[in-house]
Amino acid sequence: MVILREGMCPGLDEDLLRSLRAADIRTVEDLVSSDSEELAQKCSVSYKALFAIRRVLLAQHTAFPVSGADLYEELLSSTAILSTGNPSLDKLLDSGLFTGEITELSGGPGSGKSQVCFGAAVHISHHLKQSVIYIDTTGGLTASRLLQMLRSETTNTDEQMEALQRIRIVRLFDVYALLDCLYGLCGGGLQQASVGGGSVKAVIVDSVSAVIAPLLGGKQSEGMSLMTQVAGVLKTMAKDFSVAALVTNHVTRSGSGDVQPGLGVSWSHVPRTRILLERVETAPSVSRSSLRSATLIKSSRQPCCIKEEFDLRWWSGAAGGASGKRKLDQAGS
């Protein structure tokens, strides 16, 4: 039994404690097992505040017997599914990026990893009106490409500008800077970035392998430890702040020509969902195609190895792009 104390968690102040006592709620267990709605009325506090306190206490004292229904409710209240805006990818992802989880895109140079990241950022910021943090470690991000993608979503320039404003970019090129950034985001940066626009719902790291891979192998073992730290802070951030983390990874080719995501076995446990992007080979020496295939190679929701094809021109605005999109829409339905 744990007695409720002032300051145990944010919001649990002296006044609230007093009214809780009056309602015969003395321990954490009492609070967790009571009906929040009823209690909120009795103590004249907002249901939301009480619910938040209850959640924090639940997290701190997980050994309490909690009913599955409670957990499910909890999950629903904090999990959101963010559509990437691309029907093929959404199909693989079981409708989109899940908050609280890490999703990975891997693929060779030019396979479309960054394009998918751009598209998701634009969709989340424009359609869902939520903020996105984009950590660019390879210098691939250009705002003009984001604008081009937005133009195929809306012709209203105000909306375009607002959407661009909700995408917050940081460019950094080594693992220490990445760790600084991620810890900083957990230590208040995420709330700060939410001011003004919607709250931050997605954090994109494109690419995570670019800053980790140069340190792996060889004699130093430090690379491994830094990779573990990146994984740890990403996971915690995704869970504690209910954001969807989207990362990109390179691929390695085995002797037999099989393609596999980079960073090795220990990293493979980090993302909950992994997608492999590849060019769709047309006949050699025919002009290069903008078709890409996406294969689900790890998932806890869908059978693996589902494969979808999509066209990188899907996101292209202006000339031909818009009509191309409509055509694809029809083809997809």
Next chain:
Amino acid sequence: MRRPLSSLNLGTNVKVKLGRAGFQFTSDLQHLNPEQLSQEAGVSQQEALQVLQAADTGGGGGTFLSALELLQKEEGSRSIVTFCSQLDHALGGGLPVGKTTEICGVPGIGKTQLCLQLAVDVQLPQCFGGVEGQVIFLDTEGSFLLQRVVDMSAAAVRHCSMLAEDEEQQVAMTTFTVENILSNIFLVHCRDYVELLAELHLLPAFLQERTKIRLLIIDSVTLPFLQLFDDLSQRTRLLQGLGQKLIAIATNHNIAVVITNHMTTRLRGAHSHLVPALGDIWGHAPTTRLLLEWEGSQRLASILKSPGHMETTAQYQITCEGFRDAAQSEQPQSKRSRTFTD
């Protein structure tokens, strides 16, 4: 959340000492001043100060820029033209400043020619729509040919003086001379990968002083890394580190980084075909990748990958004046008819 001290950018030595003294997380260092820390952990005061500074960076998560602010920056920045208008068009105006671009191709296709052309073009005065910057040229193959630069510069000067109309442009022409163009190119020879990496290590300090440099050329990045490595994965790692260094230089100093790469054969089934050298993983490093290749007697420049532009192909030729559009007669039918009806 608590941040382990091992995640800070500190020497291994210092980290070990901190660990031995029982410091694990940044929160363990709160309320300590450098003297106290230096005594408790047995590190120098200088090191203690570094530790405390490194531990203090958290909070904001770095400097964020909204995509809108980035867009405004991009719109204010100019690209470096190649003088092949088809290629410039495919690239949205030329080679981007602040990004890295790799030029791949077989020997003799014109990689160095394009590099030399860019070294001249980056110097075009602003009133002619140019970048008006200086160049640093890292030559690893001994391919920098002064006479070619002189020819290309003379052609560029001729071209601009023909275009010059208003007074500003007339004035600019008094300093846009072959001699000045040559004096704005800093040439460095690197004989092996150690020299190349060392040069790049020193470069940020040099760029800090020479703020007019807008272009860094490495011709080629391949040769220094062709020498035998006992462990091929070490080469991959070094190259990955090099790639990150280049994009950091390009971003932090707002310069265009242009590197050249050779081609190598790869077997796929029974067919062998040419692919850029240095391996697949290196392919992620440059922001944009261009391929120069032959098609019959015609030279083609294709975008192999670009995060912002479609993969298209342009025709070019190399004349004594430099890198140029393919001659009219050799252009495809559609292109020609359009030019005639204009």
